[in-house]
Amino acid sequence: MGILNVLVTVSLAYVLFLFTVAFFADRSAARGRAKWLQSPLIYTLSLSIYCTAWTFYGAVGYAARSGVEFLTIYLGPSIVMIGWWWTLRKLVRIGRSQRVTSIADLISSRFGKSNSLAVVVTVIAVVGTTPYIALQLQSVTLALEAFAGDVAKTSGGPSATTLWLAAGLALFTVLFGTRNLDANERHDGVVMAIAVEAVVKLVALVAVGLFVIWGIGGGVGPTLERISQSDIARWDVSGGRWMGLMFLSASAVLTLPRMFQVLVVENEDERHLATASWAFPAYLMLMSLFVVPIAVIGLEHMPEGANPDLFVLTLPLSEGQNTLAMLSFLGGFSSATSMVIVAAIALSTMVSNHIVMPIWLSAQGSTAIVAGDVRHVVLLSRRLSIMGVLTLGYLYHHTTGGGEALASIGLISFAGVAQTLPALLGGIFWRGATRIGALCGMVVGFVAWAYTLFMPSFGPEVFLSDEFLRNGPMGIGWLRPQALFGISQGDPLVHSIIWSMSLNALAFFVGSLVSFPTPLERLQGAQFVNVFDHSTRPGSWSRGMAEAEDLLVMAQRILGPSEAQSLFRSEAASQGITGYLPETTPEFLQRLEREMAGSVGAATAHAMIGQILGRASVTVEDLMAVADETAQIMEYSNQLEAKSAELTRTARQLRAANEKLTQMSVQKDAFLSQISHELRTPMTSIRAFSEILRDGGLDEAALAKYAGIIHDEAIRLTRLLDDLLDLSVLENGQVSLNERIGRLGDVLDQAEAAAGIENSRLRVVRSRVREDLVLYTDLDRLAQVFINLISNALKYCDAKRPRLEIAVRDLGDNLAIDFVDNGGGIPTASQDVIFEKFSRVGSDQAAGGAGLGLAICREIVHRLGGTVSYLPGQGGAAFRVLLPMTVVRQNRGS
Amino acid sequence: MGRKPENPLFLERQRYRMRRIMDAARFAPVLAAFLFLIPLMWGAGQEVPTASALIYIFGAWAGLIAVTAFLSHKLRKMPRDNWQERP
Missing domain, CATH: 1.20.1730.10 (Sodium/glucose cotransporter)
Known part of the structure; x- marks a missing residue:
């Protein structure tokens, strides 16, 4: 006691x-x-x-x-x-x-x-x-x-x-x-x-x-x-x-x-x-x-x-x-x-x-x-x-x-609650798990557990008769509770675990596979399975008919007045509104639902807000709005970045264009002053000599001489104007090419003749075999280029025994025609500018050109699809004309 | 553009170590299950005294606890935000 x-x-x-x-x-x-x-x-x-x-x-x-x-x-x-x-x-x-x-x-x-x-x-x-x-x-x-x-x-x-x-x-x-x-x-x-x-x-x-x-x-x-x-x-x-x-x-x-x-x-x-x-x-x-x-x-x-x-x-x-x-x-x-x-x-x-x-x-x-x-x-x-x-x-x-x-009671109990395991683990690891699957699995597992373990555990004659336990329901042997499908494992607990858990898992799996989840299920599934990636909140309410005041009244009932008010006030403040009634944004509704879920559970909280909102389920649009939020922000930011890059690009283009315009303006001024100068020189002599002729009192010989000078200057003027016209046509791209078939060698012969080589001291060295190519291009224009280059050599080659070598080379993609003389060449500083208009090396105008020849050459070759450039280091002035191989139709030589 | 990839290919040494510790933490239960299932192999024919069985199981248990304590200690020191990193 x-x-x-x-x-x-x-x-x-x-x-x-x-x-x-x-x-x-x-x-x-x-x-x-x-x-x-x-x-x-x-x-x-x-x-x-x-x-x-x-x-x-x-x-x-x-x-x-x-x-x-x-x-x-x-x-x-x-x-x-x-x-x-x-x-x-x-x-x-x-x-x-x-x-x-x-x-x-x-x-x-x-x-x-x-x-x-x-x-x-x-x-x-x-x-x-x-x-x-x-x-x-x-x-x-x-x-x-x-x-x-x-x-x-x-x-x-x-x-x-x-x-x-x-x-x-x-x-x-x-x-x-x-x-x-x-x-x-x-x-x-x-x-x-x-x-x-x-x-x-x-x-x-x-x-x-x-x-x-x-x-x-x-x-x-x-x-x-x-x-x-x-x-x-x-x-x-x-x-x-x-x-x-x-x-x-x-x-x-x-x-x-x-x-x-x-x-x-x-x-x-x-x-x-x-x-x-x-x-x-x-x-x-x-x-x-x-x-x-x-x-x-x-x-x-x-x-x-x-x-x-x-x-x-x-x-x-x-x-x-x-x-x-x-x-x-x-x-x-x-x-x-x-x-x-x-x-x-x-x-x-x-x-x-x-x-x-x-x-x-x-x-x-x-x-x-x-x-x-x-x-x-x-x-x-x-x-x-x-x-x-x-x-x-x-x-x-x-x-x-x-x-x-x-x-034994403890283990039976364990086996019973273990029936929620497939739904639990499946829910947090497998996005494809659905409500139907979870429901099927748990119900099947629970029934199997109750049938094979729980009810028999009370012993015979409590829930199930002895006859039932030994021979199965209505004598159907394979339905015996402790030996399902005729498999008597010996140990009823292990027998029950195996059957209830595998049937449960199977029903869960198959149920999930064949059913289709609602939008909310899919959203929640993603948030559960990827909980470590997502920091976004669950739920989803679109701005609906919900009145903030109704919500406040309800929240006060559940969370308590002070908590609810402070929640509403802080939300309103974060929205920039004074007072207790914030805008019922989806974010706010989610937050409110989450708070309430802590008191009454997620399903009830969702349902309660749903009642105030006038509907208890979410639409696909709501879900998309929530799920896409992050994506939208990212997209927006990407768009901004793209726009900013585009702006930078445009600004750069504008700067370049501005620079070019300035340059062009400078060029135009230079061009105008050059052209006035070039026109003025022959005009001056024409005027001077025509004045002498007008005054009279000249003998026949002088008369003829002065008239000849006027004529020469007029020709020079005409040639200058012709060149200018030609250049302008070429530069504007208005030129139409007169393409035809012809031999390169013939073109060079023609150019040599036109340049007047025969009557000069210049010796031209050529390799006829290599020139034996058939071209399809504008041969007249090509000849014009060649004439220009040959006349240049004629005019400027300052060697004692001037010599021009014209070599044709096959460079794979291109055909190169080099014009190399044995003169002093062009100073390095001038090499960059010789193809510009009115550029002349040195100050001599003796040759009588206006400095347009190489500019015209460059334009022509450009039109023909090739390039002309100065080739330094050849022991004299050297120009290379490159033509694309596509113009070569037939290679008869080499 | 300009964003850090979520799972960079190369990590600095410390983060690399951390991830291997996470791997070890993932492996620990596999090891535990293996050790605790070894008694299944003692089955028929072999007479294993209960006393030896107890010593084995408690020894393995204590060892696993020590390993887990070590790994958890390492993982605990890591900022919680890093816990979400994938392997």
Whole structure:
């Protein structure tokens, strides 16, 4: 009797202590002094709700029954944590960017904010978690019974104890789990309390373990010796179960609602994951380190028929270590309560957001959003949900009466919630996953699980008759629940995992392949799968009929007046509007929806805004508007860049044109002055001599001489004007070419003759063989060029024995005709300008040219498709005429 | 034009190291799964004492924890924005 009183007192003191911790944690968080609350250590410890009373008590029982197999339950989560970079990091990032409140919310949000999907996940979670809560209640009751012997039964019976326990847990959860509405504001008090409980259970188990090894076993060596002599001395684990259980526990750590709550929803900083990735496996390792020694020594020391599930408690008790036993009880109590509290919070959020609120909203009609105090309703519905969840757990425990081995309920529960795994992983890694696929997969998997595992687990004659179990429905053998398709695996759990998970995955995959996602699904899919690339926000509302005032009224009901007003005011300010009513831009609506999603879930928030906007779904145009936003900005910036480049180009062109115009103006002036000068010289002599003739008194000879001079000057004038005319025609491109066939040699002969070589001292050297080419071009014009070049040599070659060599060369693409004399050549400085109009080397005008010859040559050759240039370094003046090979029709020579 | 490509071909040494550490973090769970599945090979015929099995599993576990702690420590020091970089 005494020990029970002490136990009750200690338990109550412990509970009071937890209340105090939670209260102060909440208060300091509210005051913003919660830095230490948000450390990675607290985060890691809060994950320890994975280790429930099932772990604390049940693992030893499990080990006593099946040996090392129990380790799979810890190895699976360890692998997931070690692989945080793959999955958890992404989940946490999505959870934070989408303001996810639960696993149901995440899946619903990913698949187009579908509430039906959220309902399915919620149902799976409730069905899967209720037995688990019952299990916790049962374990605490069992522990209490073991402690107090029969005393507990006399003071109201185990059932009453369980009821009190459930009520107490409900009270604690309501008090600290529903203090604030926004799930993303986190439950600092609760998290702190479960972190403390995590320490208590670890310390308790380690203490019992140390006592068992050193107090009873006699040290590590002897204990290992005892293990080798025990019933579980041999490694005897079936491969299927080893793998199956590892898979199951790995998926449980992702899909269990309570694990999702602490991993994703309560996560404060992504970097905490980095610490938890090794610290949580270390915690799990410590928790399981002493399980086998405790089991082995318990089997050895405890009487036949003692419940191995309670060895952690009964072993110290039987050794008279009451304090240690008390600590052990508190450890188990902590395990059970922390799990129940978090599970109740997680489940109540889901039930409230996805079942109660939608029903309430539709019952109220669309006016309700503006009229009712939604905040209050949400809180109330959550509180009721918590009580409902715990009531369900209690009822489950009461109906089944406990009695089953703890671990098997736990594994059945794991297998149930694991049915959300394909939708969850598919949703975050595969863009092609659709709502229909997720729905099919989860429903099929859940049904398969219920049929092959859950219902048979109650034993024959509860849900399924013995006949049904043995021979299948209506005697159809291949539908037997524990041997689907005639494949009897032997182990019903592995059988169920294989079938439910593969059918689930298959249905999910096929369903996704054949269905077509809505625009919102596709947008959300892209944002989930590429969460590390996208920083854009989810959602999408086009500027609609929404009145900012209506929205404010609604937001006040959900977020609370001050939060809603400050949100609206800051938005208005960012839009440059004073007051509380911003423009209802799509960005603002997205932001508002996100804020509200933190309170009531994504699907409900979307639906509520949809009601005010007058429609609950998005159009493709909306989506495109949102999705293309970035693309548009980029395109705009590209356009700007292109325009700027174009402007630079234009400016450059204008500058060049301006320069050219200036040059041309200078050239024109120079040209005019040159031409006046050139015209003036012959005019002057014509005038002078015609005056002499007019005055008379001249003899015949003088008369003839002066008339001859006038005639010569007039000819020179005419030639100058002819040249000018010719040049102008050529420069304007108005010249029409008279193309015909002819031999190059003939053209050169003709040019030589026209230039008057025969009567001069100039000796022309030619290679007749090389000139034997047939050309198709304007031969007269070509001859004009040749005449010019030959006359130049004639006029300017200052050698004593002038000599001109005309050489024809085949340069591949071009035909080169070189005119090289043996004179002094042209000074380097002048070589650039000799082809310009009126340019003459030196100052002598003796040759009588106006300096237009080479300019004309250049124009002509240009028209013929070639070039004429000065060839330096040939020992005299050298000009090269290049003609394209295309003018050569036939190569008779060489 | 003028924009930095998202996944440049060549990285400076430090960023290159960082990415290899990310690769290692991705590989760690594969290694863990492999180590924890080795007991499957102890199957029939071979009598493995539970004590040895425990020593192996806990040894492997502790080793993996140490490796993960090392990698996480490196990754933690990196600015969070870099976490999104592709390999």
